[in-house]
Amino acid sequence: MASSSKKGDDGLMTEINVTPLVDVVLVLLVLMMVTATAMAQKTIQVELPKARSGDADSSKKPLMVAVDESGALFVDTDRLDESGVRARAREAVARDAQVSAVLAADGRARHETVVHALELLRGEHIAKIAIVVRAEGTP
Numbered sequence: 001m002a003s004s005s006k007k008g009d010d011g012l013m014t015e016i017n018v019t020p021l022v023d024v025v026l027v028l029l030v031l032m033m034v035t036a037t038a039m040a041q042k043t044i045q046v047e048l049p050k051a052r053s054g055d056a057d058s059s060k061k062p063l064m065v066a067v068d069e070s071g072a073l074f075v076d077t078d079r080l081d082e083s084g085v086r087a088r089a090r091e092a093v094a095r096d097a098q099v100s101a102v103l104a105a106d107g108r109a110r111h112e113t114v115v116h117a118l119e120l121l122r123g124e125h126i127a128k129i130a131i132v133v134r135a136e137g138t139p
Contacts, residue, residue, distance in 0.1 A: 060096065062099065062100040062101055062130070063075065063088065063089060063092045063100070063101040063102070064076050064101075064102050065101055065102070065103050065104070065117060066103075067105040067114055068106050068109065069108045069109055070109075071109060071113040073085050073117060075088045085117070085120050089124035089126055092126070093124060093125055093126065099126060099128075100126070100130065101121050101126045101128070101130070102129075102130045102132060103118065103121070103129055103130070104132040105131070105132075
């Protein structure tokens with residue numbers, strides 16, 4: 001193990017050897033990254049209790065948009081064209097400026113169609129958009 005330390009007249013080391021410090025910091029960084037990844041992958045499934053004081057205001061519900069395999073657009077359960085989706089999105093924004101949307105797209109739908117649905121929502125100033133996915137291993 002080579003060292004580039006300079007010794008003064010009295011034999012004391014005058015430079016700090018930073019190699020061990022860097023080694024320790026890199027090991028700690030790797031441990032932190034592995035631990036953070038493992039913690040992020042684990043989620044706890046909970047059944048939320050019901051309460052009378054809960055917020056059941058329908059104006060706070062997100063706008064539900066779906067794209068089926070053929071590319072048809074649905075808001076809630078109503079099949080709509082592009083202008084209909086825009087109108088419903090405008091209505092939702094008028095009720096609540098911070099409205100969110102949930103986009104559920106068929107896995108066989110064209111990517112282009114899903115991106116178009118996202119753009120329709122973003123074009124109407126809906127910034128909070130969640131995309132529904134199914135967990136792996138579930139039918």
